[in-house]
Amino acid sequence: MSPRHPLIDPLYTEFAWLYDERFGADGIGGPDVGFYTRLALEARGPVVELAVGTGRVALPIVRSGVPVLGLDLSPSMLAIARRKAVEEGIGPELGLAAADMRTFALAQPAALITIPARAFLHNLTMDDQMATLASCRAALEPGGRLALNVFNPNLEMIAHWMKLPADQRKQPGDLIPDTLESRDYDPAEQRVDTRIRMKARGGKSVVAIRLRWVYRFEMEHLLSRSGFEVEALYGNFDGQAFELTSTEMVWVARAV
Numbered sequence: 001m002s003p004r005h006p007l008i009d010p011l012y013t014e015f016a017w018l019y020d021e022r023f024g025a026d027g028i029g030g031p032d033v034g035f036y037t038r039l040a041l042e043a044r045g046p047v048v049e050l051a052v053g054t055g056r057v058a059l060p061i062v063r064s065g066v067p068v069l070g071l072d073l074s075p076s077m078l079a080i081a082r083r084k085a086v087e088e089g090i091g092p093e094l095g096l097a098a099a100d101m102r103t104f105a106l107a108q109p110a111a112l113i114t115i116p117a118r119a120f121l122h123n124l125t126m127d128d129q130m131a132t133l134a135s136c137r138a139a140l141e142p143g144g145r146l147a148l149n150v151f152n153p154n155l156e157m158i159a160h161w162m163k164l165p166a167d168q169r170k171q172p173g174d175l176i177p178d179t180l181e182s183r184d185y186d187p188a189e190q191r192v193d194t195r196i197r198m199k200a201r202g203g204k205s206v207v208a209i210r211l212r213w214v215y216r217f218e219m220e221h222l223l224s225r226s227g228f229e230v231e232a233l234y235g236n237f238d239g240q241a242f243e244l245t246s247t248e249m250v251w252v253a254r255a256v
């Protein structure tokens, strides 16, 4: 086993307070709240969100009447989710706890586990990816669902980007166009390291976000090796079929 990356990106610790301001409105990868809420309403049993963050998705699901257990590695993100729940008068319907998606275990099997907002890509090694999926499989009841979304790597764009001089590296549709400091793609490692400028108290800081992308059939193999059967692969949150030009991969798999 390769060593596990021990540190969580500072975006989720010292800059957690900026997360909702930057990413709260539209989600990451598209407007996803309706999609995950529909799955939660269909679940006949406990619903768990991994990497729940500030509760951006979990809180609307709880508001729709479905209790959620949200797990996250970052105490700072969990603290924001907790504060928002208290402000809304939400009680134990939203459970929040510190846990690593690679090693979590549940007291009661889940009917649905979700990993919204591309958080699965924080698994930076194959061991981490497999550990996360094994933990999900062990935590789900038979036939239970796992739903997650990740971006669809655009090889043409990555190749183009890598040839551009640094000062021209802006992407149409980039989530963070005004604050992008740099972005490095490493196709051999399937790694993208993005640095963004954040206004910090008393100045500015540059914060790195590290992701490891996955390809469509790689994800299918990972799921299959981990005891899942793919139920659907969508190209967006409206249920459109996935195709080459889709920017997102939205996966729904069943524990078999």
Ligand SMILES: C[S@@+](CC[C@H](N)C(=O)[O-])C[C@H]1O[C@@H](n2cnc3c(N)ncnc32)[C@H](O)[C@@H]1O
Pocket: 008, 012, 028, 050, 051, 052, 053, 054, 055, 056, 057, 071, 072, 073, 074, 077, 099, 100, 101, 102, 115, 116, 117, 118, 119, 122
């Ligand atoms: C992009 S945010 C997503 C937050 C939330 N799900 C949303 O949709 O807005 C990614 C989250 O993943 C969490 N995270 C990263 N690695 C993790 C791990 N190994 N286990 C649990 N949470 C993790 C971070 O703390 C952060 O809150």
